[in-house]
Amino acid sequence: MKVLLVEDNPKVSQFVRKGLTEAGHVVDHVDNGRDGLFLASSESYDAVILDRMLPGGVDGLGIIEALRKTGNRTPILILSALSDVDERIRGLKAGGDDYLTKPFAFGELEARLHALVRRGQSGDAPQTSLRVGDLHMDLLSRRVTRSGQVIQLKPREYKLLEYLMRHANQVVTRTMLLENVWDYHFDPQTNVIDVHISNLRQKIDAGFDRPLLHTVRGAGYRLSADD
Amino acid sequence: MIKLLRSTSLRLALGYAILFVVSSVLLLGLVWWNTTGYLDRETDAVITADIRAIGDRLRDFGLPGAIQTVNERVIADVDRKAIYLLTDPFLKPLAGNVDAWPGKIGRTPGWYEIDLVYQNRLHATRFLHVVLPGNFQLLVGRDVQDRVAMRALFLRSLAWAVLVAVAFAILSGLLLRRTVLRRIETINRTANAIVQGDLGRRMPLRDANDEFDHLARTINAMLDQIQQLIEGVRNVSNAIAHDLRTPLTELRARLEGLLRTRAHDEKMLDELGEAIGDIDRLIGIFNALLRLAEVDAGLRRAGFTKVDVAALAQDIAELYGPTAEAKDIALSIDLAPDLQVDGDPFLLAQAVGNLVDNAVKYTPSGGRIALSANATDQGIVIAVADSGPGIAESERDQVTKRFYRGDASRGSSGAGLGLSLVEAVVRLHGGRLALSDNQPGLRASMVLPKTAAASG
Numbered sequence: 088m089k090v091l092l093v094e095d096n097p098k099v100s101q102f103v104r105k106g107l108t109e110a111g112h113v114v115d116h117v118d119n120g121r122d123g124l125f126l127a128s129s130e131s132y133d134a135v136i137l138d139r140m141l142p143g144g145v146d147g148l149g150i151i152e153a154l155r156k157t158g159n160r161t162p163i164l165i166l167s168a169l170s171d172v173d174e175r176i177r178g179l180k181a182g183g184d185d186y187l188t189k190p191f192a193f194g195e196l197e198a199r200l201h202a203l204v205r206r207g208q209s210g211d212a213p214q215t216s217l218r219v220g221d222l223h224m225d226l227l228s229r230r231v232t233r234s235g236q237v238i239q240l241k242p243r244e245y246k247l248l249e250y251l252m253r254h255a256n257q258v259v260t261r262t263m264l265l266e267n268v269w270d271y272h273f274d275p276q277t278n279v280i281d282v283h284i285s286n287l288r289q290k291i292d293a294g295f296d297r298p299l300l301h302t303v304r305g306a307g308y309r310l311s312a313d314d
Numbered sequence: 315m316i317k318l319l320r321s322t323s324l325r326l327a328l329g330y331a332i333l334f335v336v337s338s339v340l341l342l343g344l345v346w347w348n349t350t351g352y353l354d355r356e357t358d359a360v361i362t363a364d365i366r367a368i369g370d371r372l373r374d375f376g377l378p379g380a381i382q383t384v385n386e387r388v389i390a391d392v393d394r395k396a397i398y399l400l401t402d403p404f405l406k407p408l409a410g411n412v413d414a415w416p417g418k419i420g421r422t423p424g425w426y427e428i429d430l431v432y433q434n435r436l437h438a439t440r441f442l443h444v445v446l447p448g449n450f451q452l453l454v455g456r457d458v459q460d461r462v463a464m465r466a467l468f469l470r471s472l473a474w475a476v477l478v479a480v481a482f483a484i485l486s487g488l489l490l491r492r493t494v495l496r497r498i499e500t501i502n503r504t505a506n507a508i509v510q511g512d513l514g515r516r517m518p519l520r521d522a523n524d525e526f527d528h529l530a531r532t533i534n535a536m537l538d539q540i541q542q543l544i545e546g547v548r549n550v551s552n553a554i555a556h557d558l559r560t561p562l563t564e565l566r567a568r569l570e571g572l573l574r575t576r577a578h579d580e581k582m583l584d585e586l587g588e589a590i591g592d593i594d595r596l597i598g599i600f601n602a603l604l605r606l607a608e609v610d611a612g613l614r615r616a617g618f619t620k621v622d623v624a625a626l627a628q629d630i631a632e633l634y635g636p637t638a639e640a641k642d643i644a645l646s647i648d649l650a651p652d653l654q655v656d657g658d659p660f661l662l663a664q665a666v667g668n669l670v671d672n673a674v675k676y677t678p679s680g681g682r683i684a685l686s687a688n689a690t691d692q693g694i695v696i697a698v699a700d701s702g703p704g705i706a707e708s709e710r711d712q713v714t715k716r717f718y719r720g721d722a723s724r725g726s727s728g729a730g731l732g733l734s735l736v737e738a739v740v741r742l743h744g745g746r747l748a749l750s751d752n753q754p755g756l757r758a759s760m761v762l763p764k765t766a767a768a769s770g
Contacts, residue, residue, distance in 0.1 A: 102567060109571075190563035192594075194570050243632055269633060273605070273664040274598045276671050276732065282636040304587035305573050 088133035088204055092116045093123035093150070094166065095142055099189065103136065106193040119143030124150045132161050133204050136196075139167035139178065148181045155182035162203035166191070175272065194306040198258045205254060217252040220312030222291060222299055224252055233291055243268070244287050251300070251310040260307035284308055327487025334479030342472050350464050354440075357456045358425075361442045364454045368400070372446050377408070380450070384409040397432065397439060397455035405451060419443055419453065427458070438462040497526045501533070513541050552607050555600040562600070566593045602731045609661060609738040620765060623653035623694055626663055627687050634670045642679045645670075650688040654765045657743045665739040666696055668732040669758050673700035677755070692761050693745060699757040710749045736760065 090107060094100040095118045107114045115130070117123050120141040127135055127150065135154075139147040151163055165183040167174060175186045184206070185199050217224040221234045229245060231238045240248060247268050251259060261280045265271050284300065292298045301309045364387065372380035384398045388411045399410035407414065411432070418428045419441060426441040441455040500518060507515045516537060517530035573586050631647045638645040655662075666685075673683045681701040688695060705713055713733050736758070737747045745762040 102564070106567070106571075109574075190560045190597075192563060192570065193567045269629070271633070271663060271667075272660055273667065274601060275633065275667055276598070277634075277637060277675065279633055279637045279671075282640050283633075285640075286636050304583060305570055305590035 089113045089131075090115070090200070091123070091127055091130070091132045091135045093118075093120070093127075093135065093141065093147075094138045095119060096138070099138075099166070102193065103196065106197065110197060120145030120147070120150055124153055127154055127161065128157060128159060134162045134164060134200055136164050136166060136200070137183070139165055139174075148178065151178075151182045162206065164196070164199055164203055194258065195260050195262060198260050198263060198307065201257045202254050202259070202263065205257065217249070217255075219252050219255045219310055220297070220299055222252070222312075224249060231291075233295065238290050240287075240290060243283070244290065247283060247287055248291070248310075251308065254310070256309065256311045258303050258306050258309050263307070326490055327483045330486055331480045331483030334483055335476050338475035338479055339472065342468060342475065346468055350461055350468065353461055353464075354458075357440055357458060357461075358442075361440070361454050361456055364396075364398075365442055365444055365452060368398075368452055368454070369444070369446055372448075372450065377448070377450070380446070381409040394433060395457040397430070397441070397453070397457075399451075399453040401451045401453075403449035403451070408450075410453075415451070415453070416441075430455070494526075501526075501530065505533075508537065513537070513544065552604060555603045555607075559597055559600045562593055562597050566590055566597070569593070599731065602735060605664075606731060606735050606738055609735065609742055618656050618658055620654050621657045621659045621662055623655055623662075623687050623696060623762075624649040624651055626659065627666055627685055627696060630663060630666045630670055631685050633667065634674055638674050638683060641674065641677075643674060643677050643681050643683055645674075645683045645685065648684065648686040648688075653687055653689055653694050655694055655743065655762045656765055657762070658739075661739045661742070665736045665760060666698070668736050669696075669698040669760070672732050672758075673698050673702065673756070676700065677702040681755075689764065690761075693764055694762045695759050696762070697757055697759040699752045699755060701752070701755040704751060704754060704756040705749060707751070713749070733758075 090112055092100055092103055092107075092114055094103065094116070097118075100116055100118065104114050104116055115126060115132075117126060120143040122143065123135075123137065123141065124145050137147045137150060141147055141150075145153070147165060147167075151165075154161070154163070162184045163182070165178045165186045166189055167178065167186065168189045175188075178186045184203050187196060187199060215226050217226065222231070223233070224231050226249075231240055231245065231248065247264065250264065250268050261278070264280050264284075265275065284302075288298070288300045292300055297312070299310055299312060301311060303309050368380055368383050368387075371383040375382075380400060384400050387396065388398055388409075391411075397410070397412055399412050399415065400408045401415060402408055405415040412430075416428065416430055418430075419426050423443045423445050426443060428439060428441070429436050430439045431437075437457045438459045438461075439455045440458045441453055444452050446452050497520070504515050504517050516534045519527050519530055521527070569586050569590050573583060573590070627649055628647065631645060635645055670683070670685060677683055677700045683701075684697075684699045686695075686697050686699070733747070740747045740760050740762065743762050745760060748759045748761060750757045750759070
């Protein structure tokens with residue numbers, strides 16, 4: 088995919104550029120707000136990675152607001168040194184799609200970027216069902232089946248599975264799950280998410296030859312039909 | 315009422331009132347002594363002189379001499395202010411200007427002050443009754459009606475003086491409250507705001523250059539110093555956390571890169587995954603430390619909204635439920651409905667989460683954890699009680715300190731920041747964290763003020 092990176096810190100931008108290029112993406116990089124706004128509004132990108140505080144007269148929030156006003160709906164991931172929940176809310180309210188606090192792991196950035204781009208591509212058409220391999224989720228009746236067998240899920244397990252299915256074939260980090268499935272923005276110390284995942288795995292994978300829910304070392308989880 | 319009595323202004327006003335009353339009484343007493351008292355002494359001297367004169371006559375010239383003297387004195391008394399009566403031993407009048415011995419005066423000699431009717435009028439009269447040789451009874455009196463009127467006037471003046479003094483005292487008390495005490499209250503309010511975490515506040519100055527301005531300036535200078543010190547300490551710990559976080563993240567990225575090279579040594583890949591997990595824990599500790607600094611600084615007050623405590627606790631129980639279950643620990647909840655506090659929902663969730671996390675960590679398999687929330691007189695209490703080893707009483711004050719880890723926690727993971735954060739969050743909300751014995755186990759209670767009863 089084609090990504091615009093607007094970041095004035097050379098270390099961070101080099102780190103992100105290198106990682107994304109190695110992963111096979113095309114990265115345009117500018118180090119100030121004015122050029123960022125110009126490129127974002129004139130070129131077509133799959134996603135924009137935007138530092139919250141920028142030189143050049145236009146800061147991150149200013150760019151987002153300007154883009155959204157002109158109807159540009161490119162997914163935007165905000166990077167910020169400000170970890171405050173209030174700051175996060177302000178960034179998302181301005182029209183940002185996700186918020187990542189510096190310093191961050193590259194895996195976290197990549198996973199979130201994929202999630203954003205996927206969300207952008209799925210369009211506005213409301214889906215009524217999700218399918219990953221032989222796992223099927225009916226969003227209207229809230230019925231989950233695998234190979235025709237009904238799987239009974241608790242409400243939170245259902246929400247967890249729905250999130251994983253909406254991001255099928257992508258790496259989903261524990262932080263992303265905690266934020267999107269539980270709406271918590273803190274580190275719960277113990278790996279409580281792992282236990283929820285292992286319970287869910289019990290229900291959807293036990294008794295089937297091909298497991299769907301994979302653990303990705305050092306990153307998180309991936310729901311996928313192919314290994 | 316009790317609060318009113320505690321008010322300095324009222325106490326001062328009362329003190330003033332008492333002072334005014336006492337000084338008025340003293341002053342009027344002195345005037346009394348020098349005027350009315352003087353007249354009294356004068357009257358007594360005249361009466362005594364009369365008596366002596368009549369007694370002398372009786373001694374020198376016998377009864378007729380005494381009778382003559384009495385009659386002379388009656389005639390000489392043109393103002394009709396004097397009363398004379400000389401009787402025989404059986405109180406039968408011999409001379410004088412009253413017809414009969416007054417009933418109110420007995421047989422005992424001495425001073426009397428009675429109301430007496432003569433010349434068809436009631437007069438306050440002061441008498442001296444003496445028994446002369448031969449058992450003759452002599453009564454000499456003076457009309458003191460004027461003096462009685464004067465005394466009444468004095469008493470009225472005194473009453474007015476007291477009234478004016480009290481009114482003046484109340485007025486000055488109110489005035490004191492409006493001026494002096496209002497400034498003390500301003501200082502008090504500002505100090506309270508600072509205690510609540512608004513360290514940037516300063517005592518207002520009024521350019522009066524009076525004692526209050528001096529006090530305010532001294533306090534402000536002190537606050538400047540405290541703020542510098544706190545910021546210094548905070549900057550150091552934040553800088554450490556921040557500066558270490560960045561190289562750790564870079565290290566993590568390097569390891570991630572190695573993971574992606576798809577080397578086919580499974581064992582090495584596993585090790586790399588483990589190493590990344592270790593780094594994540596380290597970064598987590600620094601994040602917790604920075605979060606703690608943020609909470610300690612009281613900066614998050616802006617994010618306060620009404621928080622449904624029961625729903626919050628329910629969600630946390632749901633988050634940790636499977637973890638407890640996996641350890642064969644029974645996690646039960648007992649939540650009263652309609653519990654609301656003013657607070658930051660994210661921080662409160664994290665605090666309750668930390669308590670449950672600790673309980674799950676330290677309770678052995680087969681144990682119990684009870685999460686409860688209810689309203690008490692002291693406020694809303696969110697309690698996590700476990701059947702683990704508990705915390706010795708001597709250690710309870712220590713456990714909320716940063717990086718402190720109890721004996722029982724050795725060998726388990728955790729940075730020792732959990733309870734510090736809970737304590738900081740509770741303090742930010744104007745509440746307190748109470749640790750007690752659950753017999754066996756630990757009972758940790760977050761006591762939070764109810765909605766609208768903000769801690770001020």
